[in-house]
Amino acid sequence: MMIVITYDVNTETxxxxxxxxRVAKACMKYGQRVQNSVFECSVSSSDYVxxxxxxxxxxxxxxxxxxxxxxxxxxxxxxxYVGQQRHLPVDDVMMI
Amino acid sequence: MMIVITYDVNTETxxxxxxxxRVAKACMKYGQRVQNSVFECSVSSSDYVxxxxxxxxxxxxxxxxxxxxxxxxxxxxxxxYVGQQRHLPVDDVMMI
Numbered sequence: 001m002m003i004v005i006t007y008d009v010n011t012e013t014x015x016x017x018x019x020x021x022r023v024a025k026a027c028m029k030y031g032q033r034v035q036n037s038v039f040e041c042s043v044s045s046s047d048y049v050x051x052x053x054x055x056x057x058x059x060x061x062x063x064x065x066x067x068x069x070x071x072x073x074x075x076x077x078x079x080x081y082v083g084q085q086r087h088l089p090v091d092d093v094m095m096i
Numbered sequence: 097m098m099i100v101i102t103y104d105v106n107t108e109t110x111x112x113x114x115x116x117x118r119v120a121k122a123c124m125k126y127g128q129r130v131q132n133s134v135f136e137c138s139v140s141s142s143d144y145v146x147x148x149x150x151x152x153x154x155x156x157x158x159x160x161x162x163x164x165x166x167x168x169x170x171x172x173x174x175x176x177y178v179g180q181q182r183h184l185p186v187d188d189v190m191m192i
Contacts, residue, residue: 008131069175080163082162
């Protein structure tokens with residue numbers, strides 16, 4: 001199934017910037033970064049549980065926000081895009 | 097139906113910052129901002145066509161990126177979140 005993961009991590013502190021990198025790295029194991037704070041992850045149900053748990057452990061629930069959108073198994077018709085489409089590095093802020 | 101709209105707008109120029117504000121304002125007419133660059137819009141098919149057209153007109157396809165995720169009509173079970181949940185102002189960058 002395809003899970004779209006979007007996140008806002010408060011990067012006002014060094015700890016926040018570390019969380020941001022760790023969130024991106026965790027998502028990268030399961031999918032691709034399609035925008036600055038958006039990953040598309042094709043995962044099994046069990047992978048999803050593992051990834052969810054990992055992300056829950058990384059973020060600071062008081063300051064950060066994570067959203068998960070489940071597009072299901074037949075997702076190709078559920079995704080549209082306009083404009084730039086680039087494979088994005090995990091670490092950097094996306095330079096578009 | 098619920099459409100999740102995510103965007104990366106290149107804000108290195110004043111024109112880019114204007115585009116960013118206009119994208120947010122256009123989306124705000126149809127839904128709510130749930131993260132810095134993420135809107136959840138509950139729209140009819142015809143509204144979606146209108147909104148898509150408006151957004152296509154606003155962005156610079158060479159420098160910006162828009163993605164649309166269609167969660168369908170029965171979407172409540174397709175959305176999960178962790179951490180901060182706030183109603184976000186349209187204009188400002190979200191201060192989380």
